[in-house]
Amino acid sequence: MRYAPLTQAIQGETVDAWDIHFKATALKEKDSSVIVLSIGDPDFDTPTPVIDAAVAGLKGGDTHYVEIEGRDNLRAEIANQHQQKCGQPVTKDNVILLAGAQNALFSSALCILQPGDEAIVLQPMYVTYEACIQLTGAKLVPVAMDKHNNFRLDKDALAAAITPKTRAIFFATPNNPSGVMLNKDELSYIADLAISHDLWVVSDEVYSRTVFEGEHVSIAGFDKMAERTITLNSLSKSHAMTGWRAGWAIGPETLIKHLSNLSLCMLYGLPGFVQQAAYVALTDSQALMDSEAMRESYRRRRDTLVACFEKHENLACIPPEASMFLLVDVSQTGLNAQQFAEALFEQERIGVLPATAFGQCASDYIRISYVVDDEQLAQACERIDNFMLQFV
């Protein structure tokens, strides 16, 4: 049977990179000594008040159709917190709940991109950007962050990538996999380009609550950016709620109406009991304290890993400002990232990802997810020390 060309556009080329992750998770079922540092799924439980809210919703019969855009109180709370943080004046009418930031990215791309367009994405980038952009018929134009400057913005490269066909700039801040958080100067540069070339900006901020140093800044709050910015966020990372599929987009009211029309035929809203849980996640003091405690754990783990990698002369680690990931340049070992990751798994039973999947500019790097407890992480560091002996 014939399939639509779209099915070609969503076939990732980067599946190989996950082989080690799949091998590691499969082996871990038989061998508990395997340490899986290859996925961005928090090891924490969802905060208890959030679970309790979902349970109360389920037991209270909140299992029927709900408003397509999400409930007013939840949308208003998201709008309120966004405005408090970045200053962009928004109401619930600027917010739509969707099934995770992934669904929000997918939906936003469909509403703003069309065949013939070019969409710039700052690289390294999360692996699903490629499919989300290509399925609209638009062309993805990767702009590599500057790997000689710890993967910070390469302003000249960004400016040079803009053509008359450019329609949007997509980025994640903090970035997965680098953990780099764009600063005011960098965002201001992007904003100026977006305004002068009349571009959309899609800012994926799912790690914005997992920040170790400095202040997270949202480009939506910059002058004249409200009308052209789509801010994506979710509870997946901040509240260890990856499986709940609860995220949102914030943007101009017209965009939200289009996204609502799309959700009507794509999704038909999020479960009411999930929305009750989401509201508690964003407002309950215990839930917020739990979220902060997770962040402090990630900070401690990051410090442990950075200290480990800095000991080894032929590894160069980029200390992340945020997120639950870090990149390590392994090229000085004489192995490429895939070889290094395979050897580390074979010899030391540690699963990490070759960062090639996140863009060519990251091909010398492995991505480490610090989503295991302190004890496992200490073990991982010992094994890495041992592994590195062969390269001395």
Place this chain on the structure above:
Amino acid sequence: MRYAPLTQAIQGETVDAWDIHFKATALKEKDSSVIVLSIGDPDFDTPTPVIDAAVAGLKGGDTHYVEIEGRDNLRAEIANQHQQKCGQPVTKDNVILLAGAQNALFSSALCILQPGDEAIVLQPMYVTYEACIQLTGAKLVPVAMDKHNNFRLDKDALAAAITPKTRAIFFATPNNPSGVMLNKDELSYIADLAISHDLWVVSDEVYSRTVFEGEHVSIAGFDKMAERTITLNSLSKSHAMTGWRAGWAIGPETLIKHLSNLSLCMLYGLPGFVQQAAYVALTDSQALMDSEAMRESYRRRRDTLVACFEKHENLACIPPEASMFLLVDVSQTGLNAQQFAEALFEQERIGVLPATAFGQCASDYIRISYVVDDEQLAQACERIDNFMLQFV
């Protein structure tokens, strides 16, 4: 800012029809005597064992990422039940879980249709088909069911609608809003056309467990149809789980792989606790008994309404074989469907839908959803009797 043309394709023309529904639900908050017969949301609670399974999943920490296609045990159970019912040999690899049959319809359309294609939909049709098909760039070609024959298949009209551009035939059996269930002869006719013209068939079977008379037949089980049929189903209607967003598509393995690639960038799987609940819904004897009890309630309500409408000479009701809806021809009253629905709401505080939204062929009809308890339904019948006095 410029939006993609897709945003035009998903702007429904049929929103007016829902005005009365929105008015009725708004007034009901202030006036409990309002009777809302305008939505397809069961008034029942989700069966307790299903709730309990979700609660156990939540409390057990089943809140992390899960397999994109859904869990093996759930997919295998769906495959098993489908095979038992219709004879199509399928395994879990022919099944993908998606966020409701709506999401499965949307995703299937994206994977099989492209600009230039024509997709036939049997009309009356549920309102979101238009957007789902048009957003792919394909043209929706409605084929009216025969209203002079209780909205059964018009074979000649279907055959005549096929052109070299036709790529697929979409239908719902049982149908929303007519409650008509396609029989073996009708499905066989459709299958022959699909095979001889090499067409996809998308069979939306969300009301297949809500059948009052006769046997529900799935076209997927017909000879040579497995390779070209996509069967959509969900728990929304059968188990009063509309808000859970739990549905699936069954089809060729290649299609499932494409749908899985799509889900990776669109949705990223269903919550694990929802999947645990779904498994219980499909296998637990109490949950299945509850589902059957719902069906018996719908049957009783249907009988009540049919008896009510048959009393009135200038109303012609099509007794549905299945579903939770029925159509009533109101044209003999001298009012059109919109006027009739408005007057019924203004005078008797009953919300029904003008069926115009489901296709031009249904424009003489109102759709009644029997999703209220026996007492309210008896009241509704009394009020309808009273309302009809003015037309005598």
